[in-house]
Amino acid sequence: MNVASSLFAQILFVVFALLTVVSAAVVVFSPRIIHSAFGLLFTFCGVAALYVFLYADFLAVTQLLIYVGGILILIIFGLLLTQRVMDSKYFEQSHQRIAAGVLGVVLAGVLFGVVLATPWTQAPRPDTPTTEIIGVSLLTQYLIPFEMASMLLLVALIGAVWLARTKRGHHE
Amino acid sequence: MNNLTIYLAIGVILFVLGLIAVMTSKNLVKILMGVELILNAAGLNFVAFTRFTTTNLDGQIAALFIIVVAASEAAVALAIILNFYRQRRAIDVNLADSLRG
Incomplete structure (x- = not known):
C-alpha cells in the first residue's frame, strides 16, 4: 500500500508544506532578527519532513543533523556575538524593498510558469x-x-x- | 496533490523568499539566512526530481553535497562576519566599502 496516498498523510503533507513556506516568510519579513533565526529552524525542519515524504530517509536525517544541529546553531552564535538581540527597541533596517518585491514576484511568476508548462517525464523510483x-x-x-x-x-x-x-x- | 509540481512550487517559493532576503537586508547574518533558504530550495528540487523522474539516486547525492557546501560556507561566512564586527562594531553591509574607489 502506498503510504503517501492515505488521507492522514495528505493532511500531514499540507501541514509541513505550509510550515515550510510560512516560516520562510517569517525569516524574510520579520523585523526582529532573532525571530528570523527561529523561523529558519522551522523551515529546516519542514524541509526535512518534505524529504521524508519524498522517501529520502538518509537525507532527511542528515538535514536535521547538519542544518538544525550545525548551521543554525552557528548562525545563532553569530547573532548573539554581533547583534543587540535582547534590545527590544532595535528593529531591522531594510532597503530596496519595492525593487526586490517586484523582481521577486516577476521571477516567481516566470518560474511557476516554467514548472507548470514543462512536461516532466514521470518515472517514479521504487520505495526502497x-x-x-x-x-x-x-x-x-x-x-x-x-x-x-x-x-x-x-x-x-x-x-x-x-x-x-x-x-x-x-x-x- | 502529492506530485512533482507541488514540490517544485515549494522550491520556487523558498528560492524567491531567499532572494528577497539577500536583496533587501542590510544585515550580514540575515543575508546568510537568505543564502541558506536558496540552498534548501535547490536541495528540495534535487530530491523531488530524484523521486519522480529518475530511478537512480544521483539527485539525493547532489543534495548531500549541497548540504556539505552549505556547512562550510556558513562557517567561513560567520568567521568573516565576526571579523567585520570586530573592526566596525556593526554588521551593516553598507559599512563594507573599503574597496570602493
Whole structure:
C-alpha cells in the first residue's frame, strides 16, 4: 500500500508544506532578527519532513543533523556575538524593498510558469531505503567528489578558525 | 496533490523568499539566512526530481553535497562576519566599502 496516498498523510503533507513556506516568510519579513533565526529552524525542519515524504530517509536525517544541529546553531552564535538581540527597541533596517518585491514576484511568476508548462517525464523510483545505495555510490561512483568534499570541509574549518581568531596586538 | 509540481512550487517559493532576503537586508547574518533558504530550495528540487523522474539516486547525492557546501560556507561566512564586527562594531553591509574607489 502506498503510504503517501492515505488521507492522514495528505493532511500531514499540507501541514509541513505550509510550515515550510510560512516560516520562510517569517525569516524574510520579520523585523526582529532573532525571530528570523527561529523561523529558519522551522523551515529546516519542514524541509526535512518534505524529504521524508519524498522517501529520502538518509537525507532527511542528515538535514536535521547538519542544518538544525550545525548551521543554525552557528548562525545563532553569530547573532548573539554581533547583534543587540535582547534590545527590544532595535528593529531591522531594510532597503530596496519595492525593487526586490517586484523582481521577486516577476521571477516567481516566470518560474511557476516554467514548472507548470514543462512536461516532466514521470518515472517514479521504487520505495526502497536509500542509505545503502547512497553509501555504496559515495565510495564507488562518487569517490572523487566525496574526497573533494572532505578536503573542502577541512579547508573551510581551518580557514574559519584562522579568520575568526583575534589577531595578536589587536586586542581592544 | 502529492506530485512533482507541488514540490517544485515549494522550491520556487523558498528560492524567491531567499532572494528577497539577500536583496533587501542590510544585515550580514540575515543575508546568510537568505543564502541558506536558496540552498534548501535547490536541495528540495534535487530530491523531488530524484523521486519522480529518475530511478537512480544521483539527485539525493547532489543534495548531500549541497548540504556539505552549505556547512562550510556558513562557517567561513560567520568567521568573516565576526571579523567585520570586530573592526566596525556593526554588521551593516553598507559599512563594507573599503574597496570602493
